[in-house]
Amino acid sequence: MTPKPKIPVTTVNRLSTYLRVFSQVENSGVATVSSRELAELSGINSAQVRKDLAYFGQFGRRGVGYEVTSLKNQIRAILGLDRDWNVALIGVGHLGTALLQYRGFGAYNFNLVAAFDSDPDKISWELEGVRVYDIKELTKITKEKKIQLAILTVPISAAQEVAQLVVQAKIPAILNFAPAQLSVPTGTLLRHVDLTSELEALTYQLNQH
């Protein structure tokens, strides 16, 4: 039914940046903001800003700019942040524990509703109000708690195996922190955050003097 707009992936990635800038601007009490100001605050070209926003509708007013609060809410809706998302964290090691404690996730629309591990010493613990379940219960708990996102913080050796369990449990999206190349069926969304490769991109450039 929709006119099939074909939004570039790069545009979607930038929406988060705009959202961050809007929150910042909103706190300073400004009511409207122009694409030029937005460009300065985000480091993105102003024509790019206008084009990105125009993909989703005509949000601006010529001669004035964009109404901060209204556009912030529009972007939130586009990103699906006008509702809550239930998140599971799989792998309660160092990184997993830190993310459990990291209030950044819980703060907005992401509810960490369950954690999973295979280590009997960790199962049944409660960390920051989140219960740790046996990974064997993943499918059952996913249904019960309506989990829609899985954050993978398992060791590299277990990553592909656990990814398969996530797919079987019908969780439709994975954010993978394990430094492994995962293969999932089309239909499952997958994103990869690799701390080491971020550092490597920096050392590459440092290495070129």
Next chain:
Amino acid sequence: MTPKPKIPVTTVNRLSTYLRVFSQVENSGVATVSSRELAELSGINSAQVRKDLAYFGQFGRRGVGYEVTSLKNQIRAILGLDRDWNVALIGVGHLGTALLQYRGFGAYNFNLVAAFDSDPDKISWELEGVRVYDIKELTKITKEKKIQLAILTVPISAAQEVAQLVVQAKIPAILNFAPAQLSVPTGTLLRHVDLTSELEALTYQLNQH
């Protein structure tokens, strides 16, 4: 003197992926690998793989493929991983502490040689063998320990201010985990990892059914 090859940034980002795949393949004892196999394991088009690798030299042998161990070392050298890098972690909160404990960094060529914070309760502590210094000592310790990379895990409110201190201390590269838009002078390298925006990219797609 070099013929100025102009490597696309996207290519550099993929080198880390190839490196990961090579380590995996090497462990399974295979001596050579073709661009088609590499493509399957990495999810990247085989012509892309060949072109990426060809930017840096003629590493393959026609009819055979690429020699795994040799090419792995070549890529490591290109990324600057044939030598060690001294890393400082700034901001010893939940996420910072987790990264200190995360052996993934130390494992390869990244030596976490110092941590910094402004909280007197944390200063002088030692976590995982890494001493926590007062942020006021950043310039001094940077010189002493030859720090080349800074990982920023400070609260958003302090991020820009701390980034300025890092620049003043002449650390040439920053990996920023704070969900803030930092501005640094050209000459300082900056990369940004935002966990929330990664999740948002997923909810956007989930939201489109």
Next chain:
DNA sequence: ATAAGATTGTGCCAAGATTCACAAAGAGGC
């Protein structure tokens, strides 16, 4: 009303990245 000033939305082109497709080069069998 009208004019001056600001700022959006977008057509168009340039730059960049990806993929195709094929000649060149090596391997291996006979």
Next chain:
DNA sequence: GCCTCTTTGTGAATCTTGGCACAATCTTAT
């Protein structure tokens, strides 16, 4: 030595993304 098979390296074609530049639209002042 020659034929077949494999696989690289790369020119050309295609697709994607970015940025300029300007007409269209709105605001405000007089």
